[in-house]
Amino acid sequence: MNVLIVEDETHTASLLQEIIEQQGDFIVVEKLESVEETVQYLSKYQRNLDLLFFDIQLADGHSFEVFKHVDVVVPIVFCTAYDEYTLQAIKNNGIDYVLKPFKEVEIQRALEKYRRLRTNLQTKNAAPVYFQTEPTKQYQQRFLTQYREKSIVKAVAEIALFYVELETVYLYPFGGGKFPLYKKMEYIESVCDPEQFFRINRQMLVNREAIVSFEPYFNRKIVLQLQIKLADKPIVSRLKVSPFKEWLER
Secondary structure, eight states, rough: OOEEEEEEHHHHHHHHHHHHHSSSOEEEEEEEEEHHOOOOOHHHHHHOOHHHHHHOOEETTTTGGGTSSOOOSSEEEEEEETTTTHHHHHHEEEEEEEEOOHHHHHHHHHHHHHHHHHHHHHHHSHHHHHHHHHGGGOOOOEEEEEETEEEEEEEEGGGEEEEETTTEEEEEEEEEEOOEEEOOOOHOOOHSSSTTTTEEESSEEEEGGGEEEEEEEGGGGGEEEEOOOOOOOOEEEEEHHHHHHHHTOO
């Protein structure tokens, strides 16, 4: 399940991410710091999100300002140092209200609360629609990229991995070279078949066919050996090691 964190304290955002991703079935796809960033992000990618964590006091205003610009339909856990906004939070998709400084167990309870709500809604909704639509989801089969003045079409099957370098996403074909894609990694991840591609860290989305082997790395991470050569090591972040191994065996 995809989670967005909106928090302007870097340390708090990182701590939240670590606690959330310990659960295994949750992954933090982005961390934002301002109302402006959040409005822009949700306008494009809200449909790919399952749960939001919002601080209330942000650098450029209250996070409640977001709702004036975007019709937010995703459940929200508000995590703030202020206790006077509870009612306003409930009116704006709030499913939980956690006061800072929070404890790990409080975040875990909020995640469990979301799981229960999600399960209950799925149970009560008409099953035929869900089971008829899920298998027919179509993932993107090719990407349009650029080489000098020429536009090039690359089939997804040709792509070994996608990699963020200096804020630009590049696709790396099995045949060598790299080509820029002027899209966000979150979008690319959402349109690629999750059975075929795995986001091993914030910068890299890897095709399972590109993986040759892996071995232990510093701080309980693992490093992959791939069919293609990269300047940087393809490292699976510590909290993703277990889900990655499970994915490989599917």
